[in-house]
Amino acid sequence: QNSIKINPAGTGKAEVKINKHIYGHFAEHLGACIYGGFYVGENSKIPNTNGVRNDVVAALKNLKIPNLRWPGGCFADTYHWKDGIGPKEKRPTIVNTWWGGVTENNSFGTHDFLNMCELIGTEPYLAGNIGSGSVQELADWVQYTNFDGESPMSKQRRENGREKPWKVKYWGVGNEAWGCGGNMTADYYANEYRKYATFITDWNKSGDLFRIASGANSADYNWTETLMKNIPGTLLEGVALHHYSVIDWNKKGPSTDFNEQQYFTTMQKALQMEELVTKHSAIMDKYDPQKKIALVVDEWGGWYEVEPGTNPGFLYQQNTMRDAMIAGVTLNIFNNHSDRVRMANLAQAINVLQAVILTKDEKMILTPTYHVMEMYNVHQDATLLPIEIKTKDYVMGDKKLPAVSASASRDAKGLTHISLTNIDSKNAQEVSIDMPSAKNGGVTGRVLASGKLQDYNSFENPKKIQPATFKDAKLNAGKLTVKVPPFSVVVLEVK
Ligand code: AHR
Structure with missing residues (x-):
């Protein structure tokens, strides 16, 4: 029997907000994340605002995306921001050495990105170039984007058409410094970090600049330990972590034509996030018991082989119900750890890896992952309701995984939301939830489900998978009984 107790008495913990x-x-x-995805240029016949697709802006607004990380990734440590400002026809080109070796014309740069964030209503998170850049270059970028007074950088910004600074809060100090960001050791990077972070100046005296150290690769706990030990808390607001749900880096398997064994392994890798955030958090607790520093999972998601016939350097993959399951379980893990996990970034938004949006010329589709993120956005900034969960197993041969994952929160209006993901590929799961103070019948819900795990939304059939009204929840005498279909996501609202 699956059961959930919400907000069990005696946890003794202070209330936590799900950031x-x-x-x-x-x-x-x-690949086609920026060029063709977000940005088509001012002269495109695809409806756009300053070159940014209007359909994409509307979809991301509806998703309520809180922040957007840019320009990479590995690309960030090759990117020189000054090449992407000023008249577009005068901008130099850049060869994208990490991703397909294509030559880019820098027509999408700092102004384009930051203005686009304003259009979407999301906060920018800029990743600085530590690997091949300089302290001066990053310090100048901060001054250019954030300084209101008179200075060489703010003067240039104004000449380029932007009077007021954008006041960017989130700054990444490099990316994957242990790998594509410079192949540094943890000790070396910690010193580099200290130097760079010192020159990320709080020009507006806002007191809320947020500097994020390039974090560990999955279970590299030594990385987090070294950073926490060697970087003073006065220089650090967030420590990153990257973890992808990949079956095997040498044999990732197809994105749609996968078998159940591959599905099971992907779920194993996704659920590993629980152990990762628990252990990285425990290390952070040793050095920062008051939890002032956030764990920022700024890359996560499923990673498969690219779609047949597409450029292997572009990481273009389809998105099935398997991806919906990754999103459902991962977001539940983040919610339940929101005392320490206060920021995360799905990789990536459009046309790359576990995308929420796919585009093909003027067409745009929303993936199952988009729908899960939209259904779960009721948790944004709500109060976490800690849960205790007992779940049956999803069994494959001699291996098993917890079938049901869940998280719960109470929003500003006093409504309780419970998100449930059943990864079991065959069995529906009946879950009973104690809700002593809820009114009989006061429950509504939505479900994302489909006939086959391998189902996806295509350009020919874009609405095959979308949220529907959920009718299998009954609330009676303080007991909520829910029947969650196989490989589905359910989000309930309880009055
Ligand atoms: O998201 C794709 C790549 O994965 C990023 O550029 C890099 O940071 C990670 O290895």
């Missing part, structure tokens, strides 16, 4: 920034996204200069 909306857990629901962040990521836009790298990679």
Whole structure:
């Protein structure tokens, strides 16, 4: 029997808010994420505002994306921001060495990105170039985007058409410094971090600049330990972590034509996030018991082989119900750890890896992952209701995984939301939830389900998978009984 107790008495913990920034996204200069995805240029016949697709802006507004990370990824440590400002016809080109070796014309730069964030209503998160850049270059970028007074950088910004600074709060100090960001050791990077972070100046005396250290690769706990030990808390607001749900880096398997064994392994990798955030958090607790520093999972998601016939350097993959399951379980994990996990970024927003949006010329589709993120956005900035969960197993041979994952929160209007993901590929799961103070019948819900795990939304059938009204929840005498279909996501609202 599956059962959930909400807000069990005696947890003794202070109330925690689920930071909306857990629901962040990521836009790298990679394949068709920026060019063709977000940006088509002012002269495109695709409806756009300053070159940014109007359909994409509307979809991301509806998703309530709280932040967007840019320009990478590995690309960030090759990017020189000054090449992407000023008249577009005068901008130099850049060869994208990490992703397909394509030559880009820099027509999408700092103004284009930051103005686009304003259009979407999301906060920018800029990743600085530590690998091949300089302290001066990053310090100048901060001054250019954030300084209101008179200075060489603010003067240039004004000459380029922007009077007021954008006041960017979130700054990444490099990316994957242990790998594409410079192949540094943890000790070396910690010193580099200290130097760079010192020159990320709080020009507006806002007191809320947020500097994020390039974090560990999955279970590299030594990385987090070294950073926490060697970087003073006065220089650090967030420590990153990257973890992808990949079956095997040498044999990732197809994105749609996968078998159940591959599905099971993907779920194993996704659920590993629980252990990762628990262990990285425990290390952070040793050095920062008051939890002032956030764990920022600024890259996560499923990673498969690219679609047949597409450029292997562009990481273009379809998105099935398997991806909906990754999103459902991962977001529940983040919610339940929101005392420490206060920001995260799904990789990536459009046309790359576990995308929420796919585009093909003038067409745009929303993926199952989009729908899960939209259904879950009721948790953004709500109060976490800790849960105790007992769940049956999803069994494959001699291996098993917890079938049901869940999280719960109370919003500003006093409504309780419970998100449930059943990863079991065959069995529906009946879950009973104690809700002593809820009114009989006061429950509504939505469900994302489909006939086959491998189902996806295509350009020919864009609405095959979309949320529907959920009718299998009954609330009686303080007991909520829910029947969650196989491989589905359910979000309930209880009055
Ligand atoms: O998201 C794709 C790539 O994965 C990013 O550029 C890099 O940071 C990670 O290895």
